[in-house]
Amino acid sequence: MAMHTVRLSPATQLHGGISSNLSPSNRKPNNSIVRYGCGSSKRFRIVTVLASLRENDANGRDNSVRAMEVKKIFEDSPLLPKPLSSNQLTESVSNGSRVRVAYQGVRGAYSESAAEKAYPNCEAVPCEEFDTAFEAVERWLVDRAVLPIENSLGGSIHRNYDLLLRHNLHIVGEVKLAVRHCLLANHGVNIEDLRRVLSHPQALAQCENTLTKLGLVREAVDDTAGAAKQIAFENLNDAAAVASEKAAKIYGLNIVAKDIQDDCDNVTRFLMLAREPIIPGTNRLFKTSIVFSLEEGPGVLFKALAVFALRQINLTKIESRPLRKHPLRASGGLKYFDYLFYVDFEASMADEVAQNALRHLEEFATFLRVLGSYPVDTTML
Numbered sequence: 001m002a003m004h005t006v007r008l009s010p011a012t013q014l015h016g017g018i019s020s021n022l023s024p025s026n027r028k029p030n031n032s033i034v035r036y037g038c039g040s041s042k043r044f045r046i047v048t049v050l051a052s053l054r055e056n057d058a059n060g061r062d063n064s065v066r067a068m069e070v071k072k073i074f075e076d077s078p079l080l081p082k083p084l085s086s087n088q089l090t091e092s093v094s095n096g097s098r099v100r101v102a103y104q105g106v107r108g109a110y111s112e113s114a115a116e117k118a119y120p121n122c123e124a125v126p127c128e129e130f131d132t133a134f135e136a137v138e139r140w141l142v143d144r145a146v147l148p149i150e151n152s153l154g155g156s157i158h159r160n161y162d163l164l165l166r167h168n169l170h171i172v173g174e175v176k177l178a179v180r181h182c183l184l185a186n187h188g189v190n191i192e193d194l195r196r197v198l199s200h201p202q203a204l205a206q207c208e209n210t211l212t213k214l215g216l217v218r219e220a221v222d223d224t225a226g227a228a229k230q231i232a233f234e235n236l237n238d239a240a241a242v243a244s245e246k247a248a249k250i251y252g253l254n255i256v257a258k259d260i261q262d263d264c265d266n267v268t269r270f271l272m273l274a275r276e277p278i279i280p281g282t283n284r285l286f287k288t289s290i291v292f293s294l295e296e297g298p299g300v301l302f303k304a305l306a307v308f309a310l311r312q313i314n315l316t317k318i319e320s321r322p323l324r325k326h327p328l329r330a331s332g333g334l335k336y337f338d339y340l341f342y343v344d345f346e347a348s349m350a351d352e353v354a355q356n357a358l359r360h361l362e363e364f365a366t367f368l369r370v371l372g373s374y375p376v377d378t379t380m381l
């Protein structure tokens with residue numbers, strides 16, 4: 001059987017470095033995580049079956065039968081872990097060896113790459129939802145979470161701003177990842193055959209110009225790699241996924257177009273979250289993230305931001321979100337929207353100047369919380 005017909009090769013595509021499987025069917029009765037070595041015979045069985053499927057395809061076999069077979073093989077595979085869902089959170093435990101890092105999405109998602117960049121040699125643990133990743137850390141199932149917070153083209157990931165406040169984790173670091181999107185389709189599908197494109201809404205927004213030029217109908221899914229997986233599993237021939245080159249390899253898809261984001265400098269910033277804060281230092285460039293709310297009144301936000309300007313502290317990000325518990329406030333018979341302000345500033349909480357700024361802010365803030373003080377990611381992308 002000629003190996004070149006197999007698009008999912010064993011070493012790079014099926015195993016891919018994840019050694020735990022969190023799906024209930026693969027969990028040991030004592031709730032510890034089942035591990036699989038690189039030489040798993042099941043892995044080779046899967047590759048062999050895929051190879052024979054490809055060969056059958058070449059002989060003109062029914063595509064829907066093939067799609068069902070491929071789906072079954074992937075679902076049975078212990079090598080592609082199923083993401084954690086909220087109701088599984090009580091069922092697995094951290095084994096204390098490598099750092100276990102939760103991310104949202106499935107294998108091949110940009111968030112997985114960010115987790116691996118933030119914690120080299122970590123065990124990246126896929127989670128279905130952002131919320132699940134937060135909870136996985138809170139319940140000691142994993143050690144850290146790495147979650148996207150903003151993108152240079154698409155803007156803020158609002159959901160994670162809201163969750164930062166709803167949960168009690170601390171920001172212990174940030175990591176920036178260059179995001180280079182590809183258009184992925186099944187082999188044999190040409191760009192002219194495409195009608196639809198599936199991806200994470202952020203990824204779709206980052207490729208707005210290309211997708212508009214191609215006239216593709218956008219369909220939002222949970223993550224970019226999940227879109228690639230769906231294209232492969234369902235053997236779709238009118239749809240493509242916006243996803244990474246890594247996802248193309250994992251799910252055996254063809255790269256129809258590369259670098260389709262609207263700007264070559266497309267960067268997503270991720271936050272590293274932990275149960276305990278790190279001790280802020282002054283030995284390197286630090287950033288501090290805070291959230292606060294203010295009284296209603298003329299110039300109040302101006303005054304709040306002035307506490308930093310007066311001390312020459314540089315602000316790197318400001319975001320406002322509705323204050324959900326009190327979305328409206330009344331003043332003089334009028335109703336105003338009520339907000340939370342998230343601010344990142346370039347100073348360590350170990351700096352007296354930062355402590356003074358926050359003391360000053362407390363004088364008129366109705367609520368203030370420090371989300372974390374952590375080293376700035378200064379790596380060039």
Ligand SMILES: O=C(O)C(=O)C[C@]1(C(=O)O)C=C[C@@H](O)C=C1
Nearest residue numbers: 109110111148200202223224268
């Ligand atoms: O869908 C993925 O692959 C993700 O990791 C999520 C996500 C995001 O939420 O912004 C991360 C990076 C890119 O900006 C696009 C999508």
